[in-house]
Amino acid sequence: MFSERMKVYLSRRNLLFTIDVLSLCLFLIMMGAAITNVFLFNLDASVSDEMESIQDTTLTLIMVYVTETGSILGITAVSTLFISFLLYKKEKILAVFSTFTIVGGFLLEYMVKEVVRRPRPTNSLVYAAGYSFPSGHATMISILFLLILYVVSKRYKKMYKPITILAVSMVALVGFSRIYLGAHWLSDVVGGFTLAVSWISTMLVLFEDYFSIHMKSLSS
DSSP: OHHHHHHHHHHHHHHHHHHHHHHHHHHHHHHHHHHHTTTTHHHHHHHHHHHHHTOOHHHHHHHHHHHHTTSHHHHHHHHHHHHHHHHHTTOHHHHHHHHHHHHHHHHHHHHHHHHHOOOOOSOOSSOOOSOOSSOHHHHHHHHHHHHHHHHHHHHOGGGHHHHHHHHHHHHHHHHHHHHHTTSSOHHHHHHHHHHHHHHHHHHHHHHHHHHTTTOGGGGO
């Protein structure tokens, strides 16, 4: 029985490690291109121009509300509810892990911005401070929902499909809203997505490695 569990655990670990490496490589390529502005400018500018051409008052109002989901306030609010729920369900270890992962994501995203120092688009419809790459909204909404999906896949499997649909929808909408509102370039959003996947994959590998012996239920 333990041998079978270990096989499943190793298989999942290898998958997570592969995803981590691939997403990290893609992120580093995006980061290098953002620093040097190689091969991204024309694509980013074209997408930005296309977004401007479809802007209207109603859609802009909707996108302003959507984008707030990925703001610091929005992420903090949803994270607090999520972690409070875990504590209510006496999932203390998952709550601590989630807290470290979310806070670490904030710090990582900030540090990358300070390294790249990419200017934002000049046609933003909303106030946006700081540097542009990667999109903090795209990074953090992805980290948060990937965390939620991980917990749901382990503890609430019947809810996995509807939560997955919600997660994909929210991540896509927030990413789109950042480009539509002119707060970010397309490559900023894609960079945020890849950074989030790499960070979550790394944290999950470390988490499951550490608790694979002491918490067999997490590798079942």
